[in-house]
Amino acid sequence: MPNTKSYIETTPLLNDKQKSVFFDSEIQKSLDNFIELVIKIFDATACSVLASPIQTPIELCQRGSKITLTKDDLKNSSNTTVNINSNILRVVTPINLPSHVQFGWIVFERQSDIAFTEKEKSIFSTLKNGLINQLAQRRRLLEATDNVELQLMISELNxxxxxxxxxxxxxxxxxxxxxxxxxxxxxxxxxxxxxxxxxxxxxxxxxxxxxxxxxxxxxxxxxxxxxxxxxxxxxxxxxxxxxxxxxxxxxxxxxxxxITKKEQLINKIEAAQSELDEFTSIASHDLRSPLNAIKRLLEWISDDCKDMLPKEHLENFQLVINRTNRMQVLLEDLLSYSRINGCDGTLANISLDAIYFDIKELLDLPKTLTVNINANNQLITIPVIPFKIVISNLIGNAVKHNDKKNPIIDISLLPDENYYVIEIKDNGPGIEPKYFSLIFKLFQTLQSRDDVEGSGIGLCIAKKHIMNYGGKIEVTSDGKLGSTFTVYWPKK
Incomplete structure (x- = not known):
């Protein structure tokens, strides 16, 4: 059975060969009852209900003698009473649904010597409104049935x-x-x-x-x-x-x-994380201890023999000590990187000024450095520890690679609805755009480690912390006039 809505509110569904309309049996019953009432109440000799498709009106229901109509007979949108001849009076009225769509027309004929009184017009209007209400109610019922059938189908396919x-x-x-x-x-x-x-x-x-x-x-x-x-x-x-x-x-x-497969994957991830934590614990003890011993031994030998060795040998000795220091920094950075997911994420309200005050004592900052913070002491709600690590690494990176006698770093908090946008701008040598994709990768540095000490992990650690909290980091530079790192930290 076609959906009644497609029949009532647009055009009937037609079988072009048979010139017939298919619709709900209850609607057919309502039309039949309506026509019977019209014939009995108004002594009609004929009554017909027509639908209004795009081209030709289609007769849905008819009783009595055949009623012959033209398109012009159906043009008027209001009740029309016409004397066809000296013997026949015809009434034509449109059926307009509550949706303001015209369903069709009601047409009936009777002897012309019987006038169509105002009382009869009122009765006829009441009957017509009753028919319209029945059609609308039936449509809503069928729509509800269709919705139930759709929901059942969705459930069955689920x-x-x-x-x-x-x-x-x-x-x-x-x-x-x-x-x-x-x-x-x-x-x-x-x-x-x-x-x-x-x-x-x-x-x-x-x-x-x-x-x-x-x-x-x-x-x-x-x-x-x-x-x-x-x-x-x-x-x-x-x-x-x-x-x-x-x-x-x-x-x-x-x-x-x-969710069996999902739980199995979670268990595998947790097992892998547990193994990583165990490795981190072993590395922090079994690698750090001998490295510290090597460093102390080298320093003792250097102190004991500095007056005995030629200058060239002393320089080589210092180079070995520097490489040992670099290895120690690399180990600490690797351990920090492996512990990112377990970092304390406790939220706190704090300003950028307070964050910089806390971390500047931990950084080896030159006395000639100028840091400008443009945030008006505005409080931001962030996980303090990972956020401090991010800012510390970005400031340290800006200082480490700055080639100016008087380095300058501007830290600004920019307005945004969804993110805390922190901009860190320096007056260093800048970064060529072709290297933007490399600087956030592990162990990547754009200068020799003998020229600039560093593990090449700092920016990678910063990015991973930011991404862990659903944020992002961007860099802009022309490769000449400094660099700008912009952190987008989600507001939560």
Whole structure:
């Protein structure tokens, strides 16, 4: 059966060969009853209801003698009374739906010696309005039916386990995915049972615990391990929600999503993270201790032999010590990088001025450095520790690569609705645009490590912290007049 809305509110669905219209049987019944009333009440010799498709009017229902009409007869949009001849009086009136779409026309004829009185016009108008209301109500009912059918189809196609239980926890509906958990010989027995009829009391009580929570509180959600009838188990994210029908009967909608693969991946990630943490712990002890011992030994030898060795040998000795220091910095940076995901994310309200005051004592900043903070002491709500690491690395990077006698760094807080936008600008040599994609990678430096000490990890650590919190970092520079790093930290 075609959707009634497509028939009433646009044009009828026509079979061009038979010149007939297909629509709901209840609508046909309403039209038949209407015509019978018109013939009886107004002593009509003929009555017809026509639909208004794009081209030719189509007769939907007719009683009595044949009524011959032309297109001109249907042009008038208001009630029209016409004397066809000395014997016949014709009434033509449009049927306009509440949606302001013209459904069609009502036409009836009777003997012309009987005048169409004002009282009859009022009665006819009442009958017509009743017909229009019946058509509109039937359309709404069919639309509701279509919506229910659509929802059922969506439910049946859903791969999640979907069922509806009544207030006694008996299943009144289950989709195909739910039924297919059971052997074929059991699928017809699912409806009107709780599926725990054969459980022991304690086990049944535990199984229905979330149903009871949903029934009394309106909602429940749990990640649980479920067992299929065939004995296999799976992990499900189960949501239960209470609802009621128009009569006030309570029901529970249950949707269980199989998240077994997701949980397995999470377990693998957690295991890998645990191994990484273990490696970090070993590295921090087993690598740092011998490295410190090597450094101390080199320093002792240098102090004891500095008056005995030639200048060239002393320079080589100092070079070895510097390389040892670099290895120590690299180790510390690698450990910091591996611990990013475990960094304390406690939020605090703090200003950029206060952040810089805290970190400047930890940085080896030259006395000639000028740092300008343009934030008006505005408070920002951020995870302090990772944010300080980001700002510290960006300032340290700006100082380390600055080739000016009087380095300048401008730190600004820019207005934005969704992010704290922090701009860090320096007057250093700048970065050529072709290197923008390299500077945030591990161990990447644009200058020799003998010229500029560094591990090549600082910017990478900064970017990873920013991305962990859903932010981003951008760099702009012409490669000559300094660089500008812009941090977008989400407001939360």
């Amino acid at each position: 791969k999640d386990l979907v069922c509806i239980k009544d207030e006694h926890f008996k299943i009144v509906y289950a989709n195909d995915a739910f039924k297919n958990m059971y052997p074929e010989n059991m699928q017809n027995n699912i409806i009107d049972c709780t599926t725990v009829e054969n459980y022991e009391d304690d086990k049944a009580k535990n199984f229905l615990a979330q149903d009871k929570i949903a029934l009394h509180c309106g909602f429940s959600q749990i990640v649980e391990n479920l067992c299929r009838p065939n004995g296999s188990s799976f992990t499900a994210d189960t949501v239960k929600r209470r609802f009621e029908d128009r009569l006030g009967n309570l029901y529970i909608l249950t949707v269980s999503k199989d």
